[in-house]
Amino acid sequence: MRDMLARLRGELFTAWCRLFRKNIRIGPGLRIYKRFSIRGSGTVGIGKNCLVDGIIGDRRQYCCIDTGNADSRVRIGDNARLFAVKMWVKFSVVIGSDVLIEECGIIDTDFHSIDRLRTSPPPLEHFEKCRIIIGDRVCIGARSVMTKGVSIGDDAVISPGSIITRSIPARFFACGNPAKISGPIDGPPPYQEKIEGAP
Amino acid sequence: MNGFLKQMASLVAKACRDPLSAIDVGAALARGTWYILRYSLFNKRIRIGFPFRAFGPVTLKGPGYISIEKGCGAYSNMFDGLTIVTLNDRARVTIGKKSRMGGLTIRCANNVRIGGKLLTSASLIQDSIMVNPPRQRSFANAASLRPLPVSIGNNVWLCGQASILRGSRIGNDTVVSVGSITHDKKIGENLLVMGGPSSTTLPIDKLMAWEKRS
Numbered sequence: 001m002r003d004m005l006a007r008l009r010g011e012l013f014t015a016w017c018r019l020f021r022k023n024i025r026i027g028p029g030l031r032i033y034k035r036f037s038i039r040g041s042g043t044v045g046i047g048k049n050c051l052v053d054g055i056i057g058d059r060r061q062y063c064c065i066d067t068g069n070a071d072s073r074v075r076i077g078d079n080a081r082l083f084a085v086k087m088w089v090k091f092s093v094v095i096g097s098d099v100l101i102e103e104c105g106i107i108d109t110d111f112h113s114i115d116r117l118r119t120s121p122p123p124l125e126h127f128e129k130c131r132i133i134i135g136d137r138v139c140i141g142a143r144s145v146m147t148k149g150v151s152i153g154d155d156a157v158i159s160p161g162s163i164i165t166r167s168i169p170a171r172f173f174a175c176g177n178p179a180k181i182s183g184p185i186d187g188p189p190p191y192q193e194k195i196e197g198a199p
Numbered sequence: 200m201n202g203f204l205k206q207m208a209s210l211v212a213k214a215c216r217d218p219l220s221a222i223d224v225g226a227a228l229a230r231g232t233w234y235i236l237r238y239s240l241f242n243k244r245i246r247i248g249f250p251f252r253a254f255g256p257v258t259l260k261g262p263g264y265i266s267i268e269k270g271c272g273a274y275s276n277m278f279d280g281l282t283i284v285t286l287n288d289r290a291r292v293t294i295g296k297k298s299r300m301g302g303l304t305i306r307c308a309n310n311v312r313i314g315g316k317l318l319t320s321a322s323l324i325q326d327s328i329m330v331n332p333p334r335q336r337s338f339a340n341a342a343s344l345r346p347l348p349v350s351i352g353n354n355v356w357l358c359g360q361a362s363i364l365r366g367s368r369i370g371n372d373t374v375v376s377v378g379s380i381t382h383d384k385k386i387g388e389n390l391l392v393m394g395g396p397s398s399t400t401l402p403i404d405k406l407m408a409w410e411k412r413s
Contacts, residue, residue, distance in 0.1 A: 056330060057260050057284040057304070083331060100333050139339040141328055142306075143362070155338040160325050161362035161380050161395070171338060175364075175382050177395035182382075185341045 006031040010052075023070075026050075027078065034084075035062040042067025042089060047078035047097060055084040055103045055142060065089070068109065077136065091127045096136035096154070103142040108132045110148060135170065144179075157185060227252040227272070247271075248296075255280030255302070263290030263307060267298075268315070276302025276321040283307070286330065295353065303357075306330050309346040314353035314371070322361040322375075324349060347383065362395075374403065 010030035017024040017038075024038055027048035034054035038044055044065060052063045061084040065074055068090035076082075077097030085101050087093060090109040095101075108130045113122040125148070133151040134140075140152075141160030152158070153170025162179040173182045214221035231251035238245045238259050245259055248269025255275025259265055263285025271294060273281035281300050283292055286308040294300075295315030302321035305311055309326050327346035333339040347366035355369055358377040363369065366383035373390050375381065380395035391406060393399040 056286075057258050057282045057306070059258075059279060079334075081331065098334055098336065100329060100331065100337065100339070102330055137334070137337050139329055139333050139337055142325065142330060143323060157328060157337075157339045157344060159328055159380075159382060160364060161323060173344065175396055176380050177378065180396065182396075185338045185343060 002033070003031070006033045037062070037064040038067075039064070040067030040072070040089075041070045042072035042074065044074045046076045047080065049079050050076065051081040053081075053083050058084070058103075061086075061103060090121075090130070091125075092131040093134075094132070095134045096138065098137045099134060099139070101134075101138075101140045102160075104140050105145040106132060107146070108148045155185075223254070224252065227254045230254075231273075253280075258282045258284075261285030261290065261307075262288040263292070265292045267294045268296045270297040272299045273303075274299065274301035284330070286327065309365075310348035311350075312348070313351045314355070316354040317351065317357070318355070319357040320359035320361075322357040322359065322363070324351075324363045326365045328365065352388070372403070 009032040013032055013036065014026045014030055017026055023041060024044045026046045029049040030046065032052045036052045044067065054062050063082050063085050065087045066089065067074065072089045073092045074087065074089050076095045079097055080095060080099045083102040085104050085106065087106045093106060093108055109125060110122050112118045112120045130148040132146055135152055135154035135156065137155050138152050140158045143160055144158055144162045144164065146164045150164050151167045153168060155171045156168050157173045158164065158179065159175035162175050163177040164174065165178040168174045168181060171185055173185050174180065175182050231253040234253050234257050235247045235249065235251055239247050244264045246266040248267060248271065250270050252272040255273055257273050257280055261284050265283055265285060281303055283305045285292060286306065290307040290309060292305055292307050292311045294313045295317065297315055298313065298317035300317065300319050303319045304323050306325040311324055311326055326349045328344050329339050349363055349365065349367055351369045352371035352373065354372050356374045357363065358375060360378045361375045362380045364380065364382040367381040368385045369375065370386060370388035372388055373386060373392060376391060376393045378395055379393055379397045381392065381397045384397065386392055386400065389403050391401040391403055
């Protein structure tokens with residue numbers, strides 16, 4: 001019942017975006033379990049079979065994507081699952097497919113300069129410096145924050161509560177504030193055994 | 200009997216001195232009783248001891264076992280009061296006597312055991328990396344990242360934004376400072392823990408002695 005409602009809500013949202021908001025492109029099969037807001041005039045692309053939900057046990061938080069200006073771009077891959085993700089995008093955020101992101105803040109700008117006048121926008125920010133790239137099959141835990149210019153490699157796992165200020169290579173586990181790399185994820189990669197039969 | 204009467208008299212005197220807070224406490228007791236009825240009357244897996252003061256909203260969810268012993272209190276904070284989520288039917292959360300929990304969030308997949316007299320602010324206790332099950336092909340399923348039990352001793356104080364993550368064991372009388380993150384680590388008794396990932400531990404006895412001297 002809940003799944004059907006979520007599917008219906010996703011279809012309605014997709015239709016609404018196709019009619020009135022041309023800057024948003026959504027693939028088929030979006031499921032929306034809780035409030036999903038996309039604001040701003042930037043380009044937003046969402047892949048196939050995505051899932052949008054709040055975090056379990058929390059009534060307030062929901063998924064929101066805010067784009068700062070018309071040049072900002074958001075790209076989310078296929079089969080992404082977003083649980084109460086808060087995004088504020090000024091330049092570019094690219095998220096791979098099969099990701100699982102929970103209650104996380106993704107912000108690719110500092111909003112204000114650190115000088116006394118607090119001028120906005122900050123003078124030294126540009127696209128190459130500030131873009132955020134998140135690889136495929138990445139898992140990001142609850143209450144973590146990604147700051148500008150971070151890229152996370154494929155299969156990385158980030159623990160809850162970590163503040164990510166530097167890039168994290170593929171297949172590593174990161175934890176802490178600021179996030180430190182705790183080491184590679186040992187054991188045989190679980191997906192290689194199953195990848196032969198899997199689609 | 201005489202002692203009991205004296206206690207009652209002192210309580211009444213306290214209420215007369217500050218009637219507003221007395222009303223607050225009464226309302227919290229009533230609300231706590233309502234939560235006890237609502238959660239543990241029909242659900243055998245959730246057990247809440249009787250004097251339960253709920254100053255903020257309490258959310259208990261999931262198929263696992265939750266037991267809160269008597270004399271606990273839930274206070275509201277920047278997050279939604281006390282939230283306990285069990286993620287599977289083998290998960291077990293135990294909270295000891297006289298705990299005061301303000302804005303605490305517990306997400307349990309394996310086992311969370313907390314001793315008595317816990318004191319928390321808006322902090323997080325989570326014994327698995329992910330709340331929702333990751334996909335079969337993801338590395339978060341690897342054996343080294345399986346949920347591990349969390350245990351917290353008696354009379355522990357968790358400050359705001361502190362995260363107690365999987366596999367951490369915290370001893371009695373320890374203070375976990377603001378914003379520190381504990382992950383898969385054993386911490387002894389009577390220490391002040393700082394840093395994220397928590398690396399600095401200071402003995403509280405020495406700190407108190409130093410404070411008295413200066």
